[in-house]
Amino acid sequence: MSTVSSIEQLAINTIKLLSVDQVNAAQSGHPGAPLGLAPLAHVIWKQLRFNPKNPTWINRDRFVLSNGHSVALLYSLLHLFGYSLTIEDLKQFRQLHSRTPGHPEADLDGIDVTTGPLGQGISNAVGLAIAQKNFAARYNKPGFTLSDSFTYVVLGDGCLQEGVSSEASSLAGHLKLNNLIAFYDDNHITIDGDTNVSFTEDVNKRYEAYGWNVIHVQNGNTDLESIRNALEQAKKSDKPTLIRLTTIIGYGSLQQGTHSVHGAPLKADDLKQLKSKLGFNPEEYFAVPQEVYDYYQKETLTPGELLNEEWNKLFESYSKEYPTEAGEISRRLKGEFPSDWVSKLPTYTPEDKALATRKLSELTLETIFDYLPELIGGSADLTGSNLTRTKEATDFQPDDSGIGSYNGRYIRYGVREHGMGAILNGIAAFGANYKAYGGTFLNFVSYAAGAVRLSALSGHPVIWVATHDSIGLGEDGPTHQPIETLAHFRAVPNIKVWRPADGNEVSASYKVALEQKHTPSIIALSRQNLPQLEGSSIEKASKGAYVLKDVENPDVIILGTGSEVSIAVDSVKVLADKGIKARIVSFPDTHTFDQQSEEYKLSVLPDGVPILSVEVLSPFGWSKYSHEQFGISRFGASGKAPEVYKFFEFTPEGIASRAEKTIEFYKGQQVKSPLKRAF
Amino acid sequence: MSTVSSIEQLAINTIKLLSVDQVNAAQSGHPGAPLGLAPLAHVIWKQLRFNPKNPTWINRDRFVLSNGHSVALLYSLLHLFGYSLTIEDLKQFRQLHSRTPGHPEADLDGIDVTTGPLGQGISNAVGLAIAQKNFAARYNKPGFTLSDSFTYVVLGDGCLQEGVSSEASSLAGHLKLNNLIAFYDDNHITIDGDTNVSFTEDVNKRYEAYGWNVIHVQNGNTDLESIRNALEQAKKSDKPTLIRLTTIIGYGSLQQGTHSVHGAPLKADDLKQLKSKLGFNPEEYFAVPQEVYDYYQKETLTPGELLNEEWNKLFESYSKEYPTEAGEISRRLKGEFPSDWVSKLPTYTPEDKALATRKLSELTLETIFDYLPELIGGSADLTGSNLTRTKEATDFQPDDSGIGSYNGRYIRYGVREHGMGAILNGIAAFGANYKAYGGTFLNFVSYAAGAVRLSALSGHPVIWVATHDSIGLGEDGPTHQPIETLAHFRAVPNIKVWRPADGNEVSASYKVALEQKHTPSIIALSRQNLPQLEGSSIEKASKGAYVLKDVENPDVIILGTGSEVSIAVDSVKVLADKGIKARIVSFPDTHTFDQQSEEYKLSVLPDGVPILSVEVLSPFGWSKYSHEQFGISRFGASGKAPEVYKFFEFTPEGIASRAEKTIEFYKGQQVKSPLKRAF
Incomplete structure (x- = not known):
């Protein structure tokens, strides 16, 4: 095809074969999506801004593979694009104790969020994009664009069917997150076969209804030029963009276009014919032509490194012009709070009046919210009930909305608990010490169970402010009164489930929750008043x-x-x-x-x-x-x-x-x- | 207004005031939505087909209040329309041990599904509509329309924001459920204030994208004629219909159009002026003019009773013409299985080969699926992995789809676990002994936690076929391996959580799960093979x-x-x-x-x-x-x-x-x- 240079084609073919070789070696995994998506991955990653030598560079672009089962593709990319994954790691795909588990896990450089449970990645990406907007709004200054990165996300039919992605996508449209570019792998295949059996909605129209910019690339298998054009167009949009890419799952396999290529290794013959077809030695495995390494080094890695260096210089000058902001940024990038922040937390004596712990939570937030700019709050509706918004807070809203700004730190999530949970994870994953909290009734944290589990598994230290924590909420009755909820979350590994008894304990909950680097917290709070206890203390x-x-x-x-x-x-x-x-x-x-x-x-x-x-x-x-x-x-x-x-x-x-x-x-x-x- | 007769206006005003009086008596509850929705409720209920003397009549129309916090409205309707709720019950609104708890609970005649947790009711309604379609397809015969009822549902902004409703609505559009008519109370207010803070998507367009028929009624406060026309139009549609009704929350209150009227009682003065404005004695509470009772008796209850009698006669003739089907229907309406069904369940000896319990589950389903026409299966994608589809099953699909029919009993839910959970509840709530099961990986039952909890609370005996139940699923890794999941659901009251060890135990799980009248079950099944045990038995x-x-x-x-x-x-x-x-x-x-x-x-x-x-x-x-x-x-x-x-x-x-x-x-x-x- 005229729009593809031979080196590009070689690179794409290398990505494809590295991916299917992993699945073949493991005799487990998903070869279909990588074969269909390698051209897209090439186009995105070639222009992606990052520096594997400094994987946490704050102004890097983020890449989220929301259809996490395509992880072999991601491992191939991480290897080819200079991250620490070796060919040996790829050969250990899906083996016990390897660095290449069955789905992407956030503890590996180059992977910001854990995906696989469908719908989560695209929703995390909304959180990443929110954090970028907020960071940029707070710190960018005329002549000093410290933050202007994009969040790219690839998702499949499954992600689009999950309600969590509907929630997050609707909010992304409302918030006009034009730093978010999503690629929908429209391959018409899920495990159940043709998506026609259950998924015949007009996705383009739905995303337009959410307020997204929608572009359709008809031939995602080979038409790189159109993918590139769509991507460039998306970068200029004033809305989030969904690029729908029609692809053939397992492109090039004898089984292409069927669900049999989705979740099982290619047969030996098929693998051989594919390699031959792509100009590779059918008897060789995990082959990477040196010119592919060189090509990506030249096209992506060297420029990325330079951009990182330029950013460092920019930040140096910025530090002279804006020492306060620069100090704050440096502190945040180190993941540290101001040393005296704990002293800000309110303390109580038994003489202080009885208050609901939800109210005490509000008082705590009031004392620390302005002091800790990395705190970014919000609520899934119910703000007036869960008391998560401090008096002086500005809503996080598009700058032209008239009801807030991107510099605001209170997010109106709407009645979207699961979306909120996944977005909290994305905000935390952005870095810069972001501490994201979200409010709802304890009973409805369960709606977000899928996201909460991933907070714990990925180690995102997000905080749920979960009020109305028992039968003590009274008249709303059993539909709203949690019974199993605390047991449920206590059984999840790596999550704190606080249920403070008074003001000092509320302060302690926030203290410990905010200090966590890798552990999320749920703080369960009462609707009803509780006395300040004799004998309690933060310590x-x-x-x-x-x-x-x-x-x-x-x-x-x-x-x-x-x-x-x-x-x-x-x-x-x-x-x-x-x-x-x-x-x-x-x-x-x-x-x-x-x-x-x-x-x-x-x-x-x-x-x-x-x-x-x-x-x-x-x-x-x-x-x-x-x-x-x-x-x-x-x-x-x-x-x-x-x-x-x-x-x-x-x-x-x-x-x-x-x-x-x-x-x-x-x-x-x-x-x-x-x-x-x-x- | 010319389209409203004076008796209709009186009836509507009675509904409004009965509702706000409940909230006032309890000094707790939500007066706003009932005031905005009384005209709609009147229009729907006046033409609703039901017979309170036979509340489980199978061909009654169903009504679901998805915005369950408006429950005072529903209690007013149940009282005025002949159900067993007395004025005394209404006076006990939200009091301990009353029949009028804070949200609708399914154990009261006239309430089929428990609502309040947002997004569930509309999704249950999709299940009710599926069951009706299936029942009609199996039993209607030329000249014998045994089933042609509608499911009406009222929902608010909150329901539309929840992902569970997105999932169920997309599927309803795919399935062309034209027996489903939803009214969207577009009042622009949630607890957080104006929906503009988080919900600016184009709802009409989104529902069109799902394949729904969408109608907008501009003035839901007083324009009964337009509501009626929209409803009649919806009944003729070949798709599910969303009627968007723009209303003013708390219409008539001094606080109308603000969120202060959403979730708190009207102030005393406000209540008085409202009563005066509506022509009622401001000093009187719980007033029902006799002519309103008489009006609904004449317009709705007497016709409903007659329709029920006609149906009984129709069924009598049907029984002569189609004795087999009639016998089956009678059996199902009594909630009984064929007496020998348990003998169909497979049994095993230690000599039988080792099999995964997911496979043994498939074998069990194979033996009973055709024998029990009330079994209606399905899966949230993953059918080939969780083995929930029997070989001869027909997919439940629109008759013109070419890939199934409404007489089919296998539902392709798509990757929509939460929607599936809520739809299972709706199918079970339809009656006719429907036993609905849904398959997914155990880990992803958590996505549906909100619906599972309501299965248990409402006593819908649905069954989750939850495969890949542990680390034993292997390579997919920690994102897919349940750890907390069984503890979570065991902590929920009134739900069985099976984890069978071999074939006999799988049969036992299905036996007990299917025998339940008011208790849901999760059956956790292995991916890996397990031996048939010495010493196990169904008993x-x-x-x-x-x-x-x-x-x-x-x-x-x-x-x-x-x-x-x-x-x-x-x-x-x-x-x-x-x-x-x-x-x-x-x-x-x-x-x-x-x-x-x-x-x-x-x-x-x-x-x-x-x-x-x-x-x-x-x-x-x-x-x-x-x-x-x-x-x-x-x-x-x-x-x-x-x-x-x-x-x-x-x-x-x-x-x-x-x-x-x-x-x-x-x-x-x-x-x-x-x-x-x-x-």
């Missing part, structure tokens, strides 16, 4: 659990979280009247407690005393820390919050009676701390 | 847990689920070599086990023997049944399945070594069954 709560109220030789330890802690404290008096001595442990986060020393943990939950845990949600999982559990194993009830609490017996008397039964049950027995395990 | 596994392999005076009990049971069996030999005796318990479903007699449960997990549980997912929650837990508390790994199992030490030796440590740890102690609790 103590930062350990995840601590002795709030002690007594010598307790007969029982009662541990509680959030709104139940003060009720547990009140149960002490009821028990005392019967001559029973109880220690109260406040337990805001199990994940943080798990990280403490064995000695500390056993000082809180020692041998010899039976332990009762109290939480108005499912007791599921609490037996890790308690001998007996008081919780709710059914759905909640609609009614006034105090009446609902009473109905479920979460009262001082209700707790006391269960504490008595616990003591009785363990009487005369050798009681081991539940922390002591056999292995 | 035993139907108890949720049972002794698979026993020994006199065991030193330890090892309980396992799914793919780990056979490894646990192999560990017995390793232990025996060291003189250790182990009982093996297979534990396919904790929910079912919980329902057994105390005596049975203690016979499986008695006092005196330490218990080790083994499952290759998060051990979270297993301490309810075991003293020590062997699980995985991190994310998985990409690699060949046997190697990944070995890495995590889920081998006979790995289990045996933990069993030894468990015995050691409890040596000399009095060991109580974990089933014994203090309260």
Whole structure:
């Protein structure tokens, strides 16, 4: 084809064969998409701005492979474009302990977000684009364009069918994120065969409805010129762009255009004929002609390195002209907060008035939001209920909207929890120490379970401000009252699930959550007022659990979280009247407690005393820390919050009676701390 | 307005005031939407086909309030239109133990699906419409239109923003469900204020892109004629219809058009002026003029009752002409299976070959799918992997599609897990004993968490066929390997979470899941082959847990689920070599086990023997049944399945070594069954 030089064709063919060779070596994986997408990948990556020697350069372009099952393609690119993946790594594709797992994972240089679960990558890309816009709006100055990078994303039919991408795409259109360029691999094939069986909507029209610029490239298999033109056109758009690229899955394979080439290795014969067809030795595997390395070095890597150097110089001059901003940027790029930020966190004494922890969360945000420019908040609607917006915050909106600016740091996500979760991940992945938080009711964090899991797996330290955290929300009833939610997220590895009991514990939750580099957090907050506790402190709560109220030789330890802690404290008096001595442990986060020393943990939950845990949600999982559990194993009830609490017996008397039964049950027995395990 | 008769206006005003009076009495709830939507509600309900004396009449029209927070409106309608809700019930709005909780719950006559969590209702409605199409296609005969009902749904901006509704709506367009008529309350207000802050997409265009018929009614506040015309037009469409109705939220209130009227009661003054304005006594509450009752009786209830009687007669004649079909319908309407259906379930002996439980699931479906016409399957793509489609199944597709028909019972959901979950609920809610199952990878059931929770809360006995249930899926790696998933769903009340270990247990899972009237099930199935176990049977596994392999005076009990049971069996030999005796318990479903007699449960997990549980997912929650837990508390790994199992030490030796440590740890102690609790 006249628009393709022979070296380009050689490069594209190399990408194709490196990819299918990986799948072949593993005898597992997805050869179809890489064969269809290699020309596109070549066009994008050839002009991509990055420097593998400085993989976290803040003004690099981002590339997201949303159809993560095509990961062999990405590994081929990372190898050819100078990242640290070797041919040996590619040969270990999908093998245990290799650097090339079955889907892209964000801990590898050149991969910013973990993809594979469909719909996530395109939504992460919206977050990356938001972060870039915000970073540029805050720091760019006349003559100093510190940030102008693009986010490129490749996605398939599956990504477009997932609701999470609909949510994020609608918001991207609203926000006019013209730094976002998405390529839709319109290959008409999913695992179920032709997309005609379930997906006949007019995608172009849908994206136009979202406010996107839509371009159709008819022949994505060979027409590089049209792909290039579309890409250049997209860069000039004032909207996000979807470039729909009609391709043939598995192009060049004998099985091209069928779903049999989607998720299974090519047969030996097919692989051979493909190699011959592309001018490669059919008996050779993982072949990379030196001229391909040289070509990308010259066309992409050397220019990228130069651009990075130029940026460094630009930043040097910027530092002289704008020392404050430059200082802030440097601090953020190091991933550090101002050293005194913790002192800004509010503290409370028992004399301070009772407040809902959602309100205390708002007060905390008020004190730190302006101080930490990397904080970028938002809510999936419900702002007035979850109190996530500080008074002086500016909304993140297009500059011409009249209702905010890209320099704003409060994002109106709309009623789109899953989209929000994936966007939070993208913002965190941008770098520059961005700490993104998003608000909704705790019960609706579940809508975003797919994204929350990826926060944890990828180590994006995002924060969910999850209010209305129990039956204590009252009248909205069981549809809104979480029961399983805390158990669900506590069972996810690498995520903190806070349920603070008062103001000091709210401050502690934010302190620890914001300090995380690789761990996301959910902060569950009450709708109803809670008293400020005697004995709480930021320091103590930062350990995840601590002795709030002690007594010598307790007969029982009662541990509680959030709104139940003060009720547990009140149960002490009821028990005392019967001559029973109880220690109260406040337990805001199990994940943080798990990280403490064995000695500390056993000082809180020692041998010899039976332990009762109290939480108005499912007791599921609490037996890790308690001998007996008081919780709710059914759905909640609609009614006034105090009446609902009473109905479920979460009262001082209700707790006391269960504490008595616990003591009785363990009487005369050798009681081991539940922390002591056999292995 | 000339198109509104005075009695109609009186009726509409009554609906409005009954609704705001409920919110006022509770001092909690949402008055805005009912005020804006009463005219629409009147138009829909006046012509709605139903008979409150026979609320489950199969050919009734269905009405879904997707913006469930407007529930006061629905309670007003149920009262005025002859359902069992009294004025006293309305006065108890949102009070504990009342029949009028804060959001619509499906256990009340006239409410088919529980709504409130946004986006669910419209998606349930797609399921209701699918079921109607399927029922009609199977049973309607020339001259005998047994089924031709419509599903009406009202939804707001929030529902449209949620991805779940995007998924279901795209599928509804694909399926050309012209029995579905949705009214979009375009009031421009959410809790965050004007929808302009986050929702500026062109909704009409988006729904056209999905293949819907879209009609815009400019004045939903008073223009009944246009609403009526739009509705009649929709009934004649060959596509699903979205009628966009521009309304003013809180119409008539002093706060109309603002978000302050969305979620808080009207102020006293405002309520009074509203009543005066509408010609009602401002001092009177819950007033219903008798002529309004009479009007709806005449216009709607009497005709509805007659239609129901006519249908009964029609069915009588049908029974003579088509006795087989009529028998089948009668059976289904009673919610009964053919008495011998259980005998169709396949059974296995240890001589049968090792198979993946996903494959055994396919074999089970093969034996019962044609026998049970109420089974309606499907998959969110991945059909070839989760094996949910029986060989002879016809796809559920529009009759003119050439790739199936409405009489088909296999639904191609596309990559839309959350939409699928909500649609399953809608199909189940239709009645006629529909048993809907949907397939995907276990890890991606989490995408549908919002819908799964509502299956459980509403008691829709749907079934998730959840394959690739662990690290055993191998190379796809941690993005696809569930860790927290089983713990998550086990913590949800009223849901069965099966993880069968072999063919007999797969049959048992389906047996119990299909027998449920009010409990959904997830059946977690392996990708990898598993041997047929000595000692398993449908009967035993139907108890949720049972002794698979026993020994006199065991030193330890090892309980396992799914793919780990056979490894646990192999560990017995390793232990025996060291003189250790182990009982093996297979534990396919904790929910079912919980329902057994105390005596049975203690016979499986008695006092005196330490218990080790083994499952290759998060051990979270297993301490309810075991003293020590062997699980995985991190994310998985990409690699060949046997190697990944070995890495995590889920081998006979790995289990045996933990069993030894468990015995050691409890040596000399009095060991109580974990089933014994203090309260």
